[in-house]
Amino acid sequence: MYRELRGRHRSKSNSQYRCLTSIVKIASKHDVDPKQLVDALVEAGEQTLSHCGKLTIALRGADNDSATFLITKEEDVIWQSQIHLESLRNPEVLKHHIPDIPLPQPTKREPHQTMQPIDDLRCGMTGIDVTAKIIEVPPIQPVITRWGSECYVSNVTIADTTGSIRLSLWNTRADKVRVGDEVELTNCSVSRFAGQLQLRLKRTSTMSILNHLPQELASARS
Structure with missing residues (x-):
């Protein structure tokens, strides 16, 4: 691999290999063609x-042997070398x-079962129903x-x-449920507060009341 670049100047070829590895990883992470990113570096050099x-x-500087480039995405610095x-x-x-450069394999995580029994919930779980x-x-x-508003x-x-x-219910959601209601919660997360596990609803979570207990029965049970 990379024999054309190695030859007698091994340290330089190693540097070039590391550079190409960075280019390929950046391209993969930011969904661009690595060959087009190489062309963009050449264009920035000119x-x-x-x-x-x-x-x-952006070209940040150059001397007789090398040029320094800065890659950004909006205001975030992605790479400089x-x-x-x-x-x-x-x-x-x-x-x-480029095909010789190995890409890091994404870490495989055991997907959570969509509908979780409460006894199986653990702190840090997300996206559960x-x-x-x-x-x-x-x-x-x-x-x-912390912003001074009342909830x-x-x-x-x-x-x-x-x-x-x-289960923490905020604002209007807190008014919707009664003792005895059966609810279906989607896309929740599990955290720990004051030593106890707590189910939390995110902005993308939903709460559906499957069986709403009449007010008089709810009052009798509470």
């Missing part, structure tokens, strides 16, 4: 500035070796957020056949 997808490539001018003069050599019954609805409490929360308790867990 014109001082170029673009590749949402990436901006030197590239040997020899590589920029022969971009087809770089492109030829739960169907359970409301067994306790404490009075709604006012809360002052309302009720830390209700829900349960299924395997166990129970606290």
Whole structure:
């Protein structure tokens, strides 16, 4: 691999290989063609500035042997490094070796079962669904957020056949449930507060009431 670039100048070829590895990884992460990113670097070397997808490539400086490039995405710095001018003069050599660069394999995580029994919930789980019954609805409490606005929360308790867990319901959601209601929750996360597991609803979460207990029965059970 990379025999054309190695030859007698091993340290330079190693530097070029590391550079190409970075280019390929950046292209993969930001969904651009690595060959087009090589072309954009060449263009920036000639014109001082170029673009590749949402990436901006800027020439920061150059000497007789190398040029320093800065790659940004909007206001975020993605990469800054030197590239040997020899590589920029022969971009087809770089492109030829792109298939030789191994990409890091994404870490495989065991996907959570969509519908989770409460007893199986663990802190840090996200994107889970739960169907359970409301067994306790404490009075709604006012809360002052760190931005100074007032919100309302009720830390209700829900349960299924395997166990129970606290569920934080904010503002209008807190008014919708009664003891005995069966609810279906989607895209929730599990955290820990005051030593207890707690189910949380995100902005993309939903709460559906499957069986709404009449008010008189709810009052009798509470």
